Amino acid sequence: MPTSLQHHIRDVPTDAQRRVLWVRDKYRKIIQDTMRDETRLVMRTPVDVERGQAGVQVPIM
Known part of the structure; x- marks a missing residue:
């Protein structure tokens, strides 16, 4: 028996958002930094590396 999206939305606790x-x-920075470290999804120019700058970061979705 199909159920409607409205039915499921009513079941979500009011404080869920x-x-x-x-x-x-709370955890965004930790997760992003860990994913960057483990996957090396950071592109840096030699100048960025020399200055210790982050360079261009590839978003992880």
Whole structure:
């Protein structure tokens, strides 16, 4: 028996968005830094490396 999206949305707790945003804000930098370190998805010019700058970062989606 098919169910509607509206039915599922009603089942989501009212504070779900607040909790999701809190987790995102708390762990985002840690997760992004770890993924960059493990996958090396950072492109740097020799000048960036010499200056210790991050360079251009490839977004991970």
